[in-house]
Amino acid sequence: MSSSSTKSPNLNTVTTINRDGSRFFIHPADVSGRFTTWRRFSAILLIVVYVALPWIPINGHPAVFLDVAHQRFHLFGLTFAAQDAWMMFFGITGLAFLLFFVTALFGRVWCGWACPQTVFLEHVFRRVERWIEGDATARRKLDRADWTPGKAAKRVAKHAIFVVFAAAIAHIFLSYFVSIPGLWGMILESPQEHWSAFLFMAAATALIYGNFAWFREQLCIIICPYGRFQSALIDNHTYNVAYDYNRGNPPGKPRDPNAGDCIDCRRCVQVCPTGIDIRNGLQLECIGCASCIDACDNVMDKLKRPRGLIRYATDEQLEGRQSKLLRIRTLLYMLFGLVGLVVAGFSFGNYEPLTARVVRMSGSPFYVTETAVRNQYQVRLINKSEEPMRVHAEITAGDQPVELLGLVDAVELAPQQETSATAVVVVSREDYEGSFRFELVVYNDSGAEIRQQIEFLGPEPQLLK
Numbered sequence: 364m365s366s367s368s369t370k371s372p373n374l375n376t377v378t379t380i381n382r383d384g385s386r387f388f389i390h391p392a393d394v395s396g397r398f399t400t401w402r403r404f405s406a407i408l409l410i411v412v413y414v415a416l417p418w419i420p421i422n423g424h425p426a427v428f429l430d431v432a433h434q435r436f437h438l439f440g441l442t443f444a445a446q447d448a449w450m451m452f453f454g455i456t457g458l459a460f461l462l463f464f465v466t467a468l469f470g471r472v473w474c475g476w477a478c479p480q481t482v483f484l485e486h487v488f489r490r491v492e493r494w495i496e497g498d499a500t501a502r503r504k505l506d507r508a509d510w511t512p513g514k515a516a517k518r519v520a521k522h523a524i525f526v527v528f529a530a531a532i533a534h535i536f537l538s539y540f541v542s543i544p545g546l547w548g549m550i551l552e553s554p555q556e557h558w559s560a561f562l563f564m565a566a567a568t569a570l571i572y573g574n575f576a577w578f579r580e581q582l583c584i585i586i587c588p589y590g591r592f593q594s595a596l597i598d599n600h601t602y603n604v605a606y607d608y609n610r611g612n613p614p615g616k617p618r619d620p621n622a623g624d625c626i627d628c629r630r631c632v633q634v635c636p637t638g639i640d641i642r643n644g645l646q647l648e649c650i651g652c653a654s655c656i657d658a659c660d661n662v663m664d665k666l667k668r669p670r671g672l673i674r675y676a677t678d679e680q681l682e683g684r685q686s687k688l689l690r691i692r693t694l695l696y697m698l699f700g701l702v703g704l705v706v707a708g709f710s711f712g713n714y715e716p717l718t719a720r721v722v723r724m725s726g727s728p729f730y731v732t733e734t735a736v737r738n739q740y741q742v743r744l745i746n747k748s749e750e751p752m753r754v755h756a757e758i759t760a761g762d763q764p765v766e767l768l769g770l771v772d773a774v775e776l777a778p779q780q781e782t783s784a785t786a787v788v789v790v791s792r793e794d795y796e797g798s799f800r801f802e803l804v805v806y807n808d809s810g811a812e813i814r815q816q817i818e819f820l821g822p823e824p825q826l827l828k
């Protein structure tokens with residue numbers, strides 16, 4: 364792992380790029396304080412949730428299980444087939460707008476507090492690095508030092524642990540798609556039996572390792588799309604990590620009567636994981652981690668000055684004006700978010716364990732015999748429950764006499780079974796008066812019911828006379 368810490372960052376551009384264009388490798392200093400403590404608790408909780416979800420069985424499946432092999436999504440006891448993806452669309456869209464809502468209110472709290480990139484980097488990989496190589500000063504010194512057996516041993520140990528953690532994260536991620544027993548079965552067998560999963564695992568491990576060992580904050584600065592459009596989501600009323608320039612400027616020595624409260628100690632810069640100086644105002648690189656708040660609060664405590672020179676504040680508040688929580692953008696984001704979640708919640712509430720999808724059979728849309736006009740359909744039936752199911756079908760077409768052939772007898776479906784049946788709808792030539800719509804009702808013995816409107820097609824009636 365090369366480091367460029369011997370060089371200085373180009374302070375006029377991106378802080379992680381040296382003046383010669385090479386990478387300036389950041390080693391943020393340790394920090395303690397209330398936000399750091401709360402972030403650590405939140406990170407531990409999120410990691411526990413991430414690791415535990417595939418292990419918690421609900422209705423015979425992991426709590427969250429995207430069963431790729433059977434094209435099913437198991438979510439806290441509910442099972443969704445591919446046809447139910449629209450429900451997930453509304454749920455995900457609702458959550459996205461709620462994220463916009465939270466961003467409009469509190470800036471990049473997601474990035475600093477809950478994003479997997481920050482959680483794993485700050486609370487797993489950087490902790491390992493700190494444990495093996497020491498604090499930021501020691502790490503920078505080690506970067507500059509010549510290669511010795513001691514340096515090599517530290518680097519090998521660090522990267523070996525990084526690879527183990529990267530592989531663990533990748534394995535847990537894969538278990539969301541193949542389940543823990545499925546993953547365990549793959550681990551016990553030769554990679555040749557599961558080439559695709561093995562390659563996915565190897566690639567994911569390499570990516571995760573490369574990201575957390577080297578790429579780090581560059582992902583937030585260069586790649587993450589959410590970081591790019593945060594400026595479109597926030598305004599002067601958004602709470603961001605902000606430096607109170609009215610109180611802090613001009614920076615100066617503690618005893619300087621003309622100086623503000625900032626003593627220019629640069630602790631806020633030293634602890635910043637993206638290497639920026641928050642005193643220059645909100646910047647794209649700021650992930651809202653609040654480390655600089657804790658760092659500056661500690662300095663203010665030592666100086667016996669009030670905390671909050673750097674704090675969560677809006678631009679309006681820094682200018683001495685009132686901030687508004689409810690604005691058009693926050694109301695709209697909240698509205699769209701709630702609409703998405705209400706629709707998804709309503710859909711989940713009316714969730715049927717039976718799916719029936721009807722498609723017209725390929726070939727001619729209708730057949731005319733000596734006595735009747737026929738339409739043929741393929742009915743795809745899915746039992747999404749963990750119980751056996753008997754499925755029946757009926758059709759109604761108002762006053763139009765119709766007959767259903769095929770799918771007349773009940774279809775027995777085992778738990779999670781999917782099958783196809785042919786439904787033939789027949790109208791006698793005497794009763795046929797042109798195309799019409801009918802309703803196919805598919806139901807089971809437990810009352811689950813799917814209704815679908817279908818077009819019956821045929822020739823012009825006069826052609827049959």
Ligand code: SF4
Pocket residue numbers: 606611614624625626627628629630631632642658659662672673
């Ligand atoms: S930590 Fe506080 S006092 Fe020190 S430079 Fe940053 S803003 Fe100024």
Ligand code: SF4
Pocket residue numbers: 604631634635636637638639640641648649650651652653654655656
């Ligand atoms: S400026 Fe402060 S809140 Fe923003 S990334 Fe740096 S330390 Fe975190």
